Amino acid sequence: MDAKTRERYSRQILFADIGEAGQERLRESSAAVVGCGALGTALANLLVRAGVGRLRIIDRDFVEESNLQRQTLFEESDARDALPKAVVAERRLAAINSDVKVEGVVADLTAKNAGDLLGGFPLLLDGADNFETRLLVNDYAVKGGVPWVYAAVVASYGVAMAIRPGETACLACLTETDEAAEAGEAGEAGARHSATTGDENGSSRLVAAPGTQATCDTVGVLGAAAGVIASIEAALAIKLLLGKRQALDDRLVSFDVWTGRSQAIRVGRRPDCRACGRRDFRYLAGEAQPHVTMCGRDSVQIHERRRRLDLAELGRNLAAGGGEVRHNEFLLRFRVPPYEVTVFADGRAIIKGTRDPAVARSLYARYVGA
């Protein structure tokens, strides 16, 4: 290690559990971050500054004005220019640390491209905004024995957990009930999680039933909450990259910045888990992905898998977020200019104002929950 490098990382090298050998190892390491929103930007910033050798950032969205409150790599001009988040993140991170090879990929992670986008990375990191993507990453990681860090945040709280396939529980152990697994409905989730956590700080609401799920676009999210969870995720990532097994455990950490409550709950593996038990990787096989088709000249239809939505509840959540919502017992319609979203009770949705399936899936994940 040359003098300049030693000086740059001196405060981290002084930290006994990292030292010069650990710093060298970080430089040789790499990771892929899936999603570049509030968690992804804060996480990528920490890891690039820490000197992780190579970071790939995968994101399907464009920067919007409403992102600036918490997504720390973006500026007003990025929103004005509607630049892809992955492109902006790559540019900013390269300016922060030119030692790190940062690669922004503008893409929607799917069963089809997961192998290409995640292949070769020894660590996967969660910056996603929906459970469908997380369960896809979980399938990929469990199947290939790749460690990953699950993290999610909404409102004032969030959770994080290091998942080491074969050693710890996986995300399906944590979130899927047997019935949900049978129906391919990850969103049913929560039952098991809230049973183990007692929902004391609301973190189980991160894995609630479809349509009743709180998302950042319905109940909001504090930048402070994202910052805390991204920091916990970054520390877990560094421990995994350095192979600090003794510093890792099988606990799900949750933190609420508003109430100040935190918990660390030991999560056991389920022998009958769909993913790590029965090795049924349906998200990776694409079976659990919703089908998306064109519908008319300027609309995209999402054919959701079997899923009943509580439209009244969804309508209340959306209205609380200041949206103009109309609904009857069959459908619910709301506007997110320039789009109009119509959601049916069986989970199907039509998004008017776009021909891009990625935009439609993104709107669905953000406002309906996935």
Ligand SMILES: [Zn+2]
């Ligand atoms: Zn499992």
